[in-house]
Amino acid sequence: xxxxxxxxxxxxxxxxxxxxxxxxxxxxxxxxxxxxxxxxxxxxxxxxxxxxxxxxxxxxxxxxxxxxxxxxxxxxxxxxxxxxxxxxxxxxxxxxxxxxxxxxxxxxxxxxxxxxxxxxxxxxxxxxxxxxxxxxxxxxxxxxxxxxxxxxxxxxxxxxxxxxxxxxxxxxxxxxxxxxxxxxxxxxxxxxxxxxxxxxxxxxxxxxxxxxxxxxxxxxxxxxxxxxxxxxxxxxxxxxxxxxxxxxxxxxxxxxxxxxxxxxxxxxxxxxxxxxxxxxxxxxxxxxxxxxxxxxxxxxxxxxxxxxxxxxxxxxxxxxxxxxxxxxxxxxxxxxxxxxxxxxxxxxxxxxxxxxxxxxxxxxxxxxxxxxxxxxxxxxxxxxxxxxxxxxxxxxxxxxxxxxxxxxxxxxxxxxxxxxxxxxxxx
Amino acid sequence: xxxxxxxxxxxxxxxxxxxxxxxxxxxxxxxxxxxxxxxxxxxxxxxxxxxxxxxxxxxxxxxxxxxxxxxxxxxxxxxxxxxxxxxxxxxxxxxxxxxxxxxxxxxxxxxxxxxxxxxxxxxxxxxxxxxxxxxxxxxxxxxxxxx
Amino acid sequence: xxxxxxxxxxxxxxxxxxxxxxxxxxxxxxxxxxxxxxxxxxxxxxxxxxxxxxxxxxxxxxxxxxxxxxxxxxxxxxxxxxxxxxxxxxxxxxxxxxxxxxxxxxxxxxxxxxxxxxxxxxxxxxxxxxxxxxxxxxxxxxxxxxxxxxxxxxxxxxxxxxxxxxxxxxxxxxxxxxxxxxxxxxxxxxxxxxxxxxxxxxxxxxxxxxxxxxxxxxx
Numbered sequence: 001x002x003x004x005x006x007x008x009x010x011x012x013x014x015x016x017x018x019x020x021x022x023x024x025x026x027x028x029x030x031x032x033x034x035x036x037x038x039x040x041x042x043x044x045x046x047x048x049x050x051x052x053x054x055x056x057x058x059x060x061x062x063x064x065x066x067x068x069x070x071x072x073x074x075x076x077x078x079x080x081x082x083x084x085x086x087x088x089x090x091x092x093x094x095x096x097x098x099x100x101x102x103x104x105x106x107x108x109x110x111x112x113x114x115x116x117x118x119x120x121x122x123x124x125x126x127x128x129x130x131x132x133x134x135x136x137x138x139x140x141x142x143x144x145x146x147x148x149x150x151x152x153x154x155x156x157x158x159x160x161x162x163x164x165x166x167x168x169x170x171x172x173x174x175x176x177x178x179x180x181x182x183x184x185x186x187x188x189x190x191x192x193x194x195x196x197x198x199x200x201x202x203x204x205x206x207x208x209x210x211x212x213x214x215x216x217x218x219x220x221x222x223x224x225x226x227x228x229x230x231x232x233x234x235x236x237x238x239x240x241x242x243x244x245x246x247x248x249x250x251x252x253x254x255x256x257x258x259x260x261x262x263x264x265x266x267x268x269x270x271x272x273x274x275x276x277x278x279x280x281x282x283x284x285x286x287x288x289x290x291x292x293x294x295x296x297x298x299x300x301x302x303x304x305x306x307x308x309x310x311x312x313x314x315x316x317x318x319x320x321x322x323x324x325x326x327x328x329x330x331x332x333x334x335x336x337x338x339x340x341x342x343x344x345x346x347x348x349x350x351x352x353x354x355x356x357x358x359x360x361x362x363x364x365x366x367x368x369x370x371x372x373x374x375x376x377x378x379x380x381x382x383x384x385x386x387x388x389x390x391x392x393x394x395x396x397x398x399x400x401x402x403x404x405x406x407x408x409x410x411x412x413x414x415x416x417x418x419x420x421x422x423x424x425x426x427x
Numbered sequence: 428x429x430x431x432x433x434x435x436x437x438x439x440x441x442x443x444x445x446x447x448x449x450x451x452x453x454x455x456x457x458x459x460x461x462x463x464x465x466x467x468x469x470x471x472x473x474x475x476x477x478x479x480x481x482x483x484x485x486x487x488x489x490x491x492x493x494x495x496x497x498x499x500x501x502x503x504x505x506x507x508x509x510x511x512x513x514x515x516x517x518x519x520x521x522x523x524x525x526x527x528x529x530x531x532x533x534x535x536x537x538x539x540x541x542x543x544x545x546x547x548x549x550x551x552x553x554x555x556x557x558x559x560x561x562x563x564x565x566x567x568x569x570x571x572x573x574x
Numbered sequence: 575x576x577x578x579x580x581x582x583x584x585x586x587x588x589x590x591x592x593x594x595x596x597x598x599x600x601x602x603x604x605x606x607x608x609x610x611x612x613x614x615x616x617x618x619x620x621x622x623x624x625x626x627x628x629x630x631x632x633x634x635x636x637x638x639x640x641x642x643x644x645x646x647x648x649x650x651x652x653x654x655x656x657x658x659x660x661x662x663x664x665x666x667x668x669x670x671x672x673x674x675x676x677x678x679x680x681x682x683x684x685x686x687x688x689x690x691x692x693x694x695x696x697x698x699x700x701x702x703x704x705x706x707x708x709x710x711x712x713x714x715x716x717x718x719x720x721x722x723x724x725x726x727x728x729x730x731x732x733x734x735x736x737x738x739x740x741x742x743x744x745x746x747x748x749x750x751x752x753x754x755x756x757x758x759x760x761x762x763x764x765x766x767x768x769x770x771x772x773x774x775x776x777x778x779x780x781x782x783x784x785x786x787x788x789x790x791x792x793x
Contacts, residue, residue, distance in 0.1 A: 018610040019781040025607055026771040026778040029721050030652070031712035035644050046715035066606055068766055104786075105793050106638050108652070109771050110630060110779030112786075137504030148507040154551035161547040164561070165433075165540075189501045189512050192544055221504060264789060267616035277618065317620050317790035341791060342639055354504030390500045397497045402490075 005083045008127020012060055012081075015119040021065060023116060024058050026109040027051055033103040033113055038344055038368040039096040039361065050103035050113045053092040056081045057120045086129045093117060093124055094131050095358035096365075099257075100310040100345035114315075121226020130225045133354035138221040138230050145237075147221040148185035155183070155216050158192050168199040168419055173245065174210035179284070180247040180276075181209050182218035182238060182262075184255035186386035194254065194386075197413030201285070204416050205293040209251075215241035218253055220261035224351030231261055232269040238262060242276045249277040251284055254407060256311025256349055256385045263316065280312060281409055282384050286321030289328060296415035299331045302379035306333070306408075307369070307392065308343035309385035322384060322408060329415045336372040344368045348391030366395035373403060384408045430565035439568060440535040449475040449524050451571050452538035455564055456520040459545040462513035463499070467491040468521045475524035482527065489525045496522050509552030516545035539564050581751040584758065592758035599765030600773060608777065620790035630783025630793055631776055651703045655728075658696030662689055662732065686739075693736040700729045724767050730756040 034040040034049040046052070062069035063078050072078045101114040124130055130138075137147035144151060159170040171177060179202070187194040202209045215237040222230030242250050252259040263278040279287075288294045306326055313319045319341050326333045338344060347365040352358055369392065373381065381403060383389055389405045396403050430436050440448065453475035460468065471492040474480055496518035501507055520541035523534045546558040637649050663669055665684040674680040683689075704725055707713040734756050738749035764770060771778075786793040 016610065017612040018608050019612055019778075019785075021607040021610050022774045022777045022781060025603070026768075026774040028768050028771055029707075029713065029716040029718075030648055031710065031716055032641065032645060032648060034712040035641065036638075040712070044711070046712045049712050049716060052716060065610065067602055104782060106641055107782075108634060108637075108649075109775045110634050110782045112778075112782040115785065133504055136506065140506065146507075147504050148501060150507055153553055154509060157547050157550040160550075161544065165543075185507070186501070186503050189507055190515065192547065219503075224504075264617045267618070268613065271616070273616045273618065314791060315789070317622070319791075338640065348503070351504065353502060387503045390497075390503070393497045393500070397494055402493075 002083055004126075004128045005081075005086070008086060008123045008129070009060065009081060011126040012057055012120070012123030013064055015122050016057075016061055016065060019112065020057075020116055020119065021061060023111040023113070024054075024061050026111060028109060030108060032106050032108060033111075036102040036106040038100075038102075038347060038365045042365045042367045043361070047092065048096045050097070050117070051111070053089070053097060054113070054116050054120055056085055056089055057116065057123070083127070086124060086127055090124065090129050090131060091358075093120055094134070094350075095352060095355050095361055097350060098310065098345050098347060098352045099315075099350035101315045102310075102342070102345070105314065105342065118226060122228060123226075125225045125227045130227075131351070131355045131357075133356060134221060134225045134351040137351070137354055138225045138227065141217065141219070141221045141234055142230060145215075146185045146188075146217045147219050148189060150185045150188050150217070152213055152216070155188060155211070158188060158195055159211070161192065162196040162199055166196055166199055166419060168196075168203055170195065170199060171208075171210040173213055174208070175245050176247075177208040177210040177245065178248050179207060179209040180238075180242050180245060180250045181211055182251060182253055182258065183211070183216050184219045184253045184258055184386055185217060186219070186255060186390070187253055188216075190390065191386055191407060191410070193410050193413075194407065197407075197410045198281070200413045200416050200419065201288070201294070201409070203419055204295060205288050207288075207293075210245060210247070212241040212245060218258035218262060219255055220258055221351070223257055223261040223265065224354075228269060231265065235262060235266045235269050239266070239270060239274065242274070247276055249279055249284070252278060252280045254281060254309075254384045254386050254409060256309040256316070256387070257351075259316055260311045280316065280318055280384075282312065282321050282325070283318050285325055285409065285412060286318075289321075289324060294328070294412065294416070296329055296412065297417060298329075298415055300329055300411070301331055303332045303334060303377070304330050304380055304382055305336050305373070305376050305378040306339065307336075307346065307381055307383040307388060307405075308340060309383060309388050310343070310345050310349055312384060313343060314341045325408060325412060326382065329412060334376055334378065336376045336378075338372065344372060346388045346391045347395070348387055349385075353387055353391050362391070363395065363398050366391075366398070369395060370399055370401065373401065378403065380404045380406055382406050382408050382411060429569055433561065436539075436561075436565055436568065437533065437536050439572065440539075441533055443535065445529055445534075446478050446480075447571075448529075448533070448535040449480075450478070451568060452520070452524040452535040454567050454571065455535070455539050455542045456517060456524060458560075458563065459513065459517050459520070459542050462510060462545055462549070463495075463517035463521075465495045465499075465514070465518065467495040468518055471521040471525045475521075485525055485527050489522070489527055492518065492521045492525055509548045512551075513545040513548035516541045516548065520545070577745065577747045577751065581747050581754075584751050584754040588755065588758050592761040596761040596764060599762075600770075603765045603770055604773060607774065612781070615785070615788055617788065619788045622787070622790035622792065625783070625787035625790055625792035627780035627782075627784035627787060629787070631779045633792070634779045634782075647702055647706045651699045651706065654699035655696045655703065658692045658699065659728075659732070661692040662696065662735070665689060690736070690739065693732060693739075696732050697729070697736065700725070700732065704729075720767055724763070724769050727756075727760045727763055727767075727769070731760055 039048040103113040141147045347362045453472045471488045474488045499515040520538040523538040546560045666689045667683045734753035
């Protein structure tokens with residue numbers, strides 16, 4: 001057994017707990033999980049059946065944790081997990097799984113398959129079998145602070161741009177602010193309007209907020225690669241910043257997995273609960289809306305639909321807020337089939353869009369999302385995740401569909417009148 | 428009367444005809460075209476400069492510019508290059524120039540904004556610390572109006 | 575071995591052996607699974623009514639939106655044979671009598687024609703399920719020897735029991751002995767195969783519901 005395989009197997013053994021043992025023992029090979037997974041439904045290839053993505057882990061569980069399995073191993077009747085097998089499984093565990101979680105919702109015996117895939121990735125990354133694309137992102141996050149190599153000067157450049165455009169100052173390292181706003185590299189690079197939108201909204205709501213120079217990145221490549229140690233490093237930067245600045249709430253940006261990493265896995269990675277709240281920007285906007293702090297003007301009149309990012313809705317529990325926000329600024333909001341917590345994945349989350357070799361498969365899987373659009377025929381699609389936006393734009397491009405995709409936070413901000421602030425001299 | 432701030436700038440752009448807006452927008456975007464160098468963007472800008480474009484021609488360049496735009500997104504998790512990233516906003520600016528359906532929109536203003544973001548990307552790459560793109564845009568508009 | 579000797583053996587030694595292995599097996603399996611424990615979830619919970627482990631234990635029996643139309647045989651065939659088994663095992667007079675001898679108490683049963691009807695439906699459903707497993711690509715791909723074996727373990731007791739009551743094929747004594755033997759085989763293998771889901775389905779659904787309920791998602 002090679003050193004890296006040994007490490008991988010050791011990690012896999014460690015992550016197996018009672019739930020995983022219960023799940024493996026309950027699976028009756030009914031195949032319903034496949035019907036919930038867009039990688040199977042759009043390709044028809046049974047190897048993408050979710051529970052099958054865990055086969056090496058299942059065998060390991062049997063061999064290490066069951067009396068019968070250990071007996072079989074003793075008399076040489078069991079098949080050990082090998083390097084080659086884990087290498088073969090890389091495609092199944094990363095390229096064809098976005099950690100969307102639909103499988104976990106349909107399994108009749110209650111198996112939480114996405115939970116198991118997340119744990120399996122721990123072993124895969126420890127044994128060196130994580131895809132190159134995500135490995136790079138993870139390294140850059142540790143060494144530079146962002147998976148895409150975005151450094152503080154870049155953030156400051158964006159801040160200056162917003163300050164010039166709106167006349168609103170962007171606070172940085174402001175101690176005692178109520179909200180610490182996190183960004184994602186994807187937004188900083190591709191959707192810089194997000195920062196301006198935040199500034200406008202916070203200004204209108206009258207809330208104090210700040211960025212942090214040592215922790216502006218929320219994207220958690222450690223989560224995607226499945227390496228808890230890496231995920232912890234990234235989360236701890238944010239936790240330190242939040243505690244140093246004594247904020248009440250940390251706002252996770254429109255990046256689905258960043259939210260999951262910080263909100264749901266963060267405390268468990270750190271081994272302690274947080275002294276501050278963690279909220280997704282959509283949750284915060286929802287709260288502001290409820291409290292009457294959002295005073296929007298005007299309505300979008302074209303036909304709009306909403307794509308629920310998996311990590312926000314099904315995996316994060318934020319389902320109603322986006323709908324209330326849509327109705328606040330849209331006269332013609334229609335739901336696609338399966339909207340809400342059973343919505344279908346865009347096909348690019350969980351690190352999948354960083355895997356070049358997986359692009360063809362993603363395009364195939366996108367047919368599912370396309371079918372939802374075809375059913376509802378919107379003029380534009382609204383969503384709340386920077387990665388979903390780009391993945392969907394690419395998919396729509398691929399299928400020659402002329403359908404713009406926009407972000408919800410920016411759309412709300414568009415309906416907030418620009419602040420009337422005198423431009424300082426000489427700017 | 429020279430333009431000195433964004434309020435005036437935007438208002439003046441609003442008064443232009445669609446064809447004029449396309450032309451002035453193309454002038455804005457041309458200043459940052461070097462970040463993209465994509466032939467489809469060039470085609471869009473060249474088309475926008477003409478006063479006599481047909482709907483069919485517009486549709487073709489618009490489609491091509493949009494494809495260029497989608498292709499220039501930075502992919503999640505890939506290493507960033509701010510100068511390349513500026514290309515995304517050049518593409519967005521070009522898309523504004525040749526957008527077919529412009530009822531009630533100020534496409535020249537949109538293009539101008541995208542150009543400024545492209546300059547911000549340049550600043551982010553550390554090559555340039557500050558930019559005076561807004562002032563340059565005011566000057567271009569004033570020249571255009573005085574022609 | 576004569577018919578009567580065979581019957582006596584399965585009713586006596588065979589049954590004792592089978593029940594012992596079954597009980598020991600269930601205990602060992604439950605222990606080896608649930609003693610692994612799980613870490614406490616330290617994330618701030620979100621409390622939403624209807625989103626909990628207990629809720630999922632029951633709610634998961636209902637097919638999620640769109641799935642029934644997608645896989646009708648899996649759901650309908652599954653329901654019919656599970657419910658059929660419960661009716662046959664627990665509401666058939668001779669079985670109730672057996673339980674009474676074993677446990678010391680009894681309960682009312684159903685008329686034997688009703689049980690007979692349930693048995694026929696169960697047999698048909700099981701055959702349908704088998705056919706589905708052979709013909710559906712995903713099921714076929716996932717299936718191992720264990721899937722066919724456990725199917726037979728489940729099917730044979732129902733078939734032999736029904737045949738015994740109908741006095742089909744073999745003399746009653748032999749058929750009955752065969753029936754009891756197949757039940758014993760089912761008992762012996764249940765804890766060590768996927769049939770153990772009969773016990774772990776509750777834990778699995780509960781864990782799933784709890785993890786999601788923590789986030790306020792009712793699954």
